[in-house]
Amino acid sequence: MPESAYYFIQQLLNGLTVGSTYALIAIGYSLVYGIIGMINFAHGEIYMIGSYVAFIVMAGLAMIGIDSVTLMLLGAFLVSIIITSTYGWSIERIAYRPLRGGNRLIPLISAIGMSIFLQNYVRLAQGSKDIAMPSLITGGWTIGPADGFSATLSYMQVLIFVVTFISMTALTLFISRSRMGRACRACAEDQGMTNLLGINTNGIIALTFVLGAALAAVAGVLLGMYYGVINPYIGFMAGLKAFTAAVLGGIGSIPGAVLGGLILGITEAFTAGYFSTEYKDVVAFSLLVLILLFKPTGLLGKPEVEKV
Amino acid sequence: MSQPLLEASDLNMRFGGLVAVDNVALRVHSDEIISIIGPNGAGKTTVFNCLTGFYKPTAGTIRFKGEDIAGLPGHKISRKGIVRTFQHVRLFKDMTVLENLLVAQHRHMNTSLLAGLFNTPGFRRSEAMALDKAMQWLERVNLLDMANRNAGNLAYGQQRRLEIARCMVTRPDLLMLDEPAAGLNPKETEELDNLICELRDHHKVSVLLIEHDMQLVMGISDRIYVINQGRPLASGTPESVQNHPDVIKAYLGET
Structure with missing residues (x-):
């Protein structure tokens, strides 16, 4: 194979890696939008908190002398998921539920406020400096010529693919097969009717926030280790990108969020690889504008029918 | 007679200056089919919405199995045994x-x-x-x-x-149907008629019905409440309601 082919493969791998984490975060936007039609702008911050919790757990475990990679990873994922889920639940309870039923803009503003609050709260508690995340997993498979450009699939990337795949499969099964998932779908279609059938819709809404936060935590742990650096501001850009991915794929649709995340990640990687790193965001957001011009509901989104 | 399943008294619902429901009272006993009829805009659906927790009534009491349920959230009312359908x-x-x-x-x-x-x-x-x-x-x-x-x-x-x-x-103990026959053909309406009677006779469910199909209403109802412009106009058996002068006036106009 020519060298350019390896270069292409490398960009594709990089794109898929970042794209799948975008997809994880994007699902959180889509889940919440699907049920209450609201954009949870604090969702990016949840992801950032996920990264921080993972770092604290890793540092803590290292301090008490546990340095098994498996244990550290398990601990980081588990604690991070539990703590961010609690954040997700509390945010809904404190900042959104009391405002529900009013104008749609009100919870949106509250979400932006929540986002600013969380960002600054982490900045005060943890400092605004970059923190180096330990890269627990190093090495990878390399294919290609020894003397020229070769493509590398790092073990970290493999971990990202595997964990993302597992999380998404679990979520899909949960939504399509479980009772709570069934109630979620009913709630997404007609909240009032679901309520009248005796289902506590407030509980279902809280559940979607928890699910979204758990997925964001997974993304936070993975991306934190992949990039190796975290700070209190990473949530903003990641949130924006994931939101773009959700809209691109059709907000409210879970497969759409996954598709949107992957397309966005790959677009960015190819722009950075073949054109210029500075322009990757320009191209990514231009793509969003283009798709929305020709398909306003996103790739897999359904046109919203006005409910009577 | 024993305690009614559902008892609403002095039910009032105002939207700003508009009085949509004005002192409506109704009772549903166990194993009864009760209809609410009235011209369009009479406030029938608003009564339903008050009973099922969609609206919190401005005044009045709603008792279900002796418990006050006025203003409870929808899922709590449903859990007590009231379930409804909508016009659409x-x-x-x-x-x-x-x-x-x-x-x-x-x-x-x-x-x-x-x-x-x-x-x-x-x-x-x-x-x-x-x-x-x-x-x-x-x-x-x-x-x-x-x-x-x-x-x-x-x-x-x-x-x-x-x-x-x-x-x-x-x-449920009480099934509330809001215009269930709307848009059905005569054969389907007849099937619906049979189904509703079967619910009462074999499944021990009381049915509260809003319906414009008079043949259906007169055929299956044990009692009928007539509402006009938010106010109760008449109530009683199908025959007595049919011959009530005020009801004829409301439906056919002053002659």
Whole structure:
């Protein structure tokens, strides 16, 4: 194979890696939008908190002398998921539920406020400096010529693919097969009717926030280790990108969020690889504008029918 | 007579200056079919909305099995045993017919996440029972072969029947139907007539009905309440209501 082919493969791998984490975060936007039609702008911050919790757990475990990679990873994922889920639940309870039923803009503003609050709260508690995340997993498979450009699939990337795949499969099964998932779908279609059938819709809404936060935590742990650096501001850009991915794929649709995340990640990687790193965001957001011009509901989104 | 199942008295609902419901009272006893009739805009649906927790009535009491339920949230009222349909079909259209009936039994099922995760015997049993009940009702409303279709793809009459089945699997004591015959052809209306009577006679459910199809109303109702411009106009057996001078005036105009 020519060298350019390896270069292409490398960009594709990089794109898929970042794209799948975008997809994880994007699902959180889509889940919440699907049920209450609201954009949870604090969702990016949840992801950032996920990264921080993972770092604290890793540092803590290292301090008490546990340095098994498996244990550290398990601990980081588990604690991070539990703590961010609690954040997700509390945010809904404190900042959104009391405002529900009013104008749609009100919870949106509250979400932006929540986002600013969380960002600054982490900045005060943890400092605004970059923190180096330990890269627990190093090495990878390399294919290609020894003397020229070769493509590398790092073990970290493999971990990202595997964990993302597992999380998404679990979520899909949960939504399509479980009772709570069934109630979620009913709630997404007609909240009032679901309520009248005796289902506590407030509980279902809280559940979607928890699910979204758990997925964001997974993304936070993975991306934190992949990039190796975290700070209190990473949530903003990641949130924006994931939101773009959700809209691109059709907000409210879970497969759409996954598709949107992957397309966005790959677009960015190819722009950075073949054109210029500075322009990757320009191209990514231009793509969003283009798709929305020709398909306003996103790739897999359904046109919203006005409910009577 | 024994304590009524549902008793609303002095029910008032105002929207700003508009009085939509003005001192309406009604009683539903066990195993009764009661109809509310009245010209368009009389406030019938508003009464329904007050009874099911959609609106909090401005004044008045609503007692269900002796308990005050005025202003309770919808899911609490539903859990006490009142379930309703709407003038327009409100099925979960993207879910299958069967799923529509399963989700309605959600609160009767053991929904613990852990039980589901480990697929415990108790979990499987409750799932099987829900499935059984759903199948029974699908058979009753002739939708058994549609079980795995999306509800949105059913014909209109089938959707109406599925809605009643979905109400029934929640095991209500009182079923409230808002214009169930609207848009049905004469044959379907007759089937509906039979179904509603069967609910009362064999399933121990009281039915409160809003309906414009007078033949249906007069045929199946034990008692009828007539409302006009938010105010109670008359009540009683179908015959007495039919011959009530005020009712004739409201429907046919002053002569």
